[in-house]
Each structure stands twice: as C-alpha cells, then as structure tokens.
Amino acid sequence: MTLTDPRSVVEVKRDGGVVSDEDMRDFVIGFGRGDIPDYLAASFLMACYLRGLSSAELLSMTRAMVDSGETLSFSGIDRPVVDKHSTGGVSDSVTLVFVPLAAAMGLAVAKLSGRGLGHTGGTLDKLEAIPGLRTDISPGAMERQVRRVGCVVAAQTDTIVPADRAMYALRDASATVGSIPLIAASVMSKKLAVLSDLVLLDVKVGSGAFMKTPESAGELAAHCVELAAGYERQARVAVSDMSQPLGESIGNALDVAEAVEVLRGERAGRLGDLAVIFAAEAAAPMLGIDRAEAGERAERAIGDGSAAEALRAMVEAQGGDPRVVDDPRGVLPKAPVRRFIISDRAGFLERVDAEELGRASAALGAGRRRKGDPIDPAVGIVFDPKVGHRIEKGQQVGQVHARREDDADRAAARVLSALGLSDEPVEELPLVHGWHSTDDPAGT
C-alpha cells in the first residue's frame, strides 16, 4: 500500500477520470489517519462535488470509510436485526416510534444514532430528554440489551467510521456538503459498519430537508441502495415528504411526548402513519409475511399496548425513567413560558417553511448551531395544522414552549411568517413519494 503522490489521485478526479479502488482506499484511509493533509482532501472533495463519482468509486470510497474503523456485529441475536435511519427533518420522530414498534413485532433493532445539527433534531437528543436515560452503551451491552428487550438506541462512537467524521467536518468547512454521492457515502458507511439483516432509510425531501427536490432525493436513495447491493446487504429506502413538519412537535421533550402518545394509540397522524409503514416494510421481508399482514400487525402492536411496553423496557434498560410511557408530560422537563400561536389570517394552509420552523425551535434552545453546543430539552414549538387544512383568523395553530417571554414572542412570529395561506382549497401532501430497494433498485 504505497501511494507515491496522493495529488495524482486528485488529478485523476479533477480531470474527469475514474479513481481506482486501491487509490481511493489509500486516499480515504490516509485522510482518516491524518496522513493526507486537509487542503489536499478539500480540493479532492471539491473535485468529487463537481465531477461526481462513478458507482465503482462511490463503493470504493464507502468501503474505505467503513474499513477506517471498527464494525459492529451482533452474533447472539436470534431475531432478524433491522437498522433504520433518516436523513433528517423537522418533527421527524419516526425512529422513536419505529424502534419499540418493530421490537414489539418480533424484530431486533440495534441502532446507533447521532445528535441534531442545524434545523433538524437528533434521536439521541430527544431520548436524553427522558430523565436518567443513557446512550453511551458499549457493543457488548448493546447486544445484551437487544437479546433482553429487543431494541437499543446508542450513541455513535469515535471508533466506528472515523474517516466519515473527519470527512464530514471537512465537507462542512470546505463548502462541499451538498454533493449527493458524498452524502450517500457518509450515510451508508455508518449503516454498513453495523451488521444488520435490513437497512431502512428515510430520505426526506422538501422545505425541511437537505434534499429540496424529489429528483435529488431519488438520486440519493438510488445511490444508497446501490451501496447496500455492493455490500450484498438488503436495504429499503423511502423518499418521504418533508415539505412540512412530519409530526406536530419540534423540540426534544415535546417530540418524546408525541412519540409516546403515538405508541399508546392516542394520537393519529402522519408521524404514526409513517412509523407503521416503516415497521411493515421491515416486518414483511424479515418475518416472511405479506405486506398487508405486516401492516395489521403493526397497528395491532400499537392497539394492544405491546409497542408502548417495548419502549418502557428499552427506556428502563438504558437507565431512563419508565414512567415516561405512562405520563410523558408529567415526567419530561417543562419550559416555564408557554405562548399560544394565533393565526392573524384565514385561508387554506398551502405552504409551510419547515426549515424555518426548525430554525425557530433551535433558536429557542432546542437545537445547536455547532457541534458540541448544549441544548435545552424542554423548549420547542408545537404546530398543529397540515397543508390542506383550513385555518381561521384568530385560531390557535400551535404553542411555543420557551425559557423567556421575548424568545416566545419571536418564535411565534417566525412560525406565522413561515406559513403560506390560500383562498382556494389546497390538496393534502403525499406522505411517501416512493421506495427504492435492493430488490427493485430503480424504485417506484
């Protein structure tokens, strides 16, 4: 493994050529180890951004990222192991619902999660709003917990895909975040480093997502499926709507409370619908049942309380207060200031700038601008209507949970100015635009 001059790798990509598997591997692993300087890697990333990556290059890059660190496998689990990841959205708590729901249906879920950044929330931040709950769980403890309660959500560690962490930081600093193949390599390297029987991915598209058009989301989904296929792993990838917040809560404690209510069958809506869809998409191939039967089992697990019990078992296993399942709003931290958001106009809700709602919530303290910033679990925004709903002037459309009065006023005003109302009736938005899978890579 001698790389004469890593600049020659950059030159190949710069000139529109194809980087060999060996050169890509040496470059990526060398960068992860600190042997390739930042400036050379940055010029490489910009060349990748502007020239794109072939399927072979993308697989080489992803494989090198996976091999830059440890991989995780769970040998002692007799259920099918599924993993689930979202590219990030606003009020996107599907994972919080999906994980215990899938466990209640007889699947095993061993999931590594990250923290939120920018306008999107992170599963770890949400879970840690539950008093006492810990996410720093070793691989051995993860395996034991899955064997005992069927599911675990743990924090990504520094030993898994270290090259991705280094590369993500550099992409952010060198204006190369938005490249679709680079995003695919980043997302999939983390999924492929954990051995599971099925990877479920939710590629979000719309005003609250990183992918703003269905075309770019479809391209990302196709790349992710391609990478799973390159690893001979099963993957099912949804392109789902993020043109408006998925659920109603945008915060951390608020998100958990909503997820608990969905799991208890007390709250209908798009968040629960999407979690059920994912659970059914996982259960059908993994349990060898048909799709309709899988959907019914998911509904049943919510209706009979077994999904909520699976959450209780997971929370308890991770040191959290299990009463969060019985009385979420009693157990979770609460913000001192609450302010109703009152519509100053009437009309049919036509547009929601979901990213702006995410940023307004982050500005309250629910999110972080930079990695490592602290967050406030109690604050956030609740926004009830969905696109197509009729709103009257003076109607309460949501609530701000804030630390201070002036924060609350500002957030309420931001929410109202992020809405587009129409005099004409507006159609509701689809929930899922389509699926790509290793069985059907072209997608539907």
Added chain:
Amino acid sequence: MTLTDPRSVVEVKRDGGVVSDEDMRDFVIGFGRGDIPDYLAASFLMACYLRGLSSAELLSMTRAMVDSGETLSFSGIDRPVVDKHSTGGVSDSVTLVFVPLAAAMGLAVAKLSGRGLGHTGGTLDKLEAIPGLRTDISPGAMERQVRRVGCVVAAQTDTIVPADRAMYALRDASATVGSIPLIAASVMSKKLAVLSDLVLLDVKVGSGAFMKTPESAGELAAHCVELAAGYERQARVAVSDMSQPLGESIGNALDVAEAVEVLRGERAGRLGDLAVIFAAEAAAPMLGIDRAEAGERAERAIGDGSAAEALRAMVEAQGGDPRVVDDPRGVLPKAPVRRFIISDRAGFLERVDAEELGRASAALGAGRRRKGDPIDPAVGIVFDPKVGHRIEKGQQVGQVHARREDDADRAAARVLSALGLSDEPVEELPLVHGWHSTDDPAGT
C-alpha cells in the same frame, strides 16, 4: 470589509456563479494574511480550476494579489522601463541575453526573478553561477543601478505579492497548478506589482513547457494581455516554441557561458534569435522606431560589443567577476567529469522530449526538486542538434558535465532515449507561434 462566511464565496464559484470584486478581494487578501484556512482556499482553487474565472473575476483576483504586498516603482529613471518574463523552459536563457541587450539599446530593465523549480532553470540560479554576483538588492539600490548601468536583475522578495507565494504553494499542494487563469494571475500579479512601461512575456509551449498545446498557451497569453489592459499597462506576449531546448546548454554556468557567447556575437542560433526578437519588440514601441529598424539596432548592439559591455557593467554592479564577459568558461565553475553523448542511431531529428532533458540535467544537480534545495552551478547537459537536423550513428550530439562518472553515464543515456529520429527529412520548428499585445489582444 466584513466577510460573513467565506464559504459562501466558494459556494458561488462552485455553483458556476460570478464572485463579486469585493468578495474576491476579501478572500484572496484574507488567505494571504492567513485568515482563510488552507482547506477552504484549496476547495476554492479546485472550484476555480473546474469552473474557470470570468475576466472580471480574474482581474479582481490579480488586483487583490498585487495589493497583498508592496509595489515597486522607479521614478528617477529617464529611459523607458521594460520588464521581461518567461513562463519557463529548458535552455531558456533569453533573459540573460535580453537584459543587457535592451540596456545597450537605450531601454532600462529592472527585473525581479525567481529560482528554477522542476525541469526548468531560473535566471537567479544562472546569474549566481558567476563568482561573487549578488541578487539580494533593495528597491533603492535597484533604481540606482538602473540609472547607472541601465539594467538590474534582483531576487523576488517576500514583500512583493505575498498572496501569490502562499497561493502558489497551495496550488502545488492541492493539484490545482494547471489552471490557466490561476497561472495568469500568478504570472501577472508579479509583473503588475512592478511599475514598468512595457511588460514582455514569453509563454512557452511544447514538450519542455508547462503549456503543452498552442491553444492553452494562446489562452494564457490572452489572459495575461487582458490583465495588463485591466491595469492600463502595455504588454506584448509571445507564444514561443519549447518543443526542444531553446539553446544548447542546460545548466547554470553552461547557460551563462552560452549567453555571453551570444552577446559577443560568437554564437548564432535560436536563443540569440529570440532574444533579438524580444529586444526589437520592446524597442520599437518604447523608442518610437519601426520594427525593422529596432531589429537592426539589436543586431548592431551585439555586433559592436555594446551588449556585452552592458552585461559587464551589470555583473560588476552586482559584485560579480566582470571577466566572465571576456572568458566565461575560464571564470565560471567547471564540473570534474565530462562525457560526450554519442548517437547510437542515424536519422533526422524529429522529436526531443525537452522536459526529460531538463529533468536529466536537474538530476545531475543543476535543478531542484523542492523549493530551497541547493543546486550545483557547474553541472549540466549540452545538446547541439535541433529538430530537422541530420544525425549520424556515432556522431557526437552533446556533452554531459557531471560531478561523478555514473551520473554522467545515466544522463547521457537519458538524453539519447529522449530523442525521436526519422528516416524521412523533417522540417525545422517555428521559433515564435504568435504574439498577443494590449494593442492587439486577439493575437496573431
């Protein structure tokens, strides 16, 4: 001058937009000062490489580079001041001949030069082969010397165009050296930072040059003229042949000896021809005489000894041994080992890999692989034939001047393997492909 986020400048270029004058200025000057990190500048340079630069952006970048440091002007000189630069070639000692020749013709030449790198020689290295000669000359001393003897060649200092030095190092390290607009900005920033009445540029093209095709050389020449025009300065830019060594010597002392012989009128050939062309191209507009008359004056200055005397005056003024003009091969350092290069084939010389000859000479010690490496002034290669010449088997085609026997053997073998011979007669190569000038930007 507040730049909110320099990443936005990179994003504009990345997405094919046009960077504003102010943003370009802040970015380049910020980089030169160390405020913009290397990795962000590297990704910017790669975006510039792949997206190109508009005329306005190129002027903004160059202006910012010039303004990153001091500028030099010579107010007390009553002759027209001309500056001359070559993009670098093999056996390219035009500057050594041109500078005293132009001075002998009544022009003033105040030139800052650099050292050689890679396969091309540098004027400073060559001059410093003359015992005692110094090139660390302050701006005030440069001006005094020009007033007294008509010409000076001094070392580029750290205070002139510091952003170019930083950017060149980063381009080299990030595989973005070959971008034509970036080369134009680098070359012209150094010329525009010195106030002269005329800039003469020699853009080399061919196997021994950085520009390998006449198209890319023409593009570089056009950009350079455009930049001079943007500064309302006069420039004349030649695209000249570097498909074979220009002169016969490839070394430092060897180059000086050849240049002295040309200035004394003892040696005809392409090196002297090109120096005379440049001197005439400078004299005609600057002295207000026609081109034919200017050419005759140049030939006369060589024939009557005044050009050689101008060299003697310059060498003496810079502390060098003036006898180099009378007996160059007696005064200059000599290598202990000499080896004839004997052709092992017969035919018409069709191709010379001039870069390979440059590298073979550098490997003897005449050049440096990295900035700061020491060089050996005595060693080098002499190669006599030109493309089109007939070579017989067993004919002596040149000579290696080396420190050691095995070095000499290796260099002689490299020279022979860099030649392409043909059984059919071969045409000689043109010397100058064309000119671009601020009077005629489209070129001829």
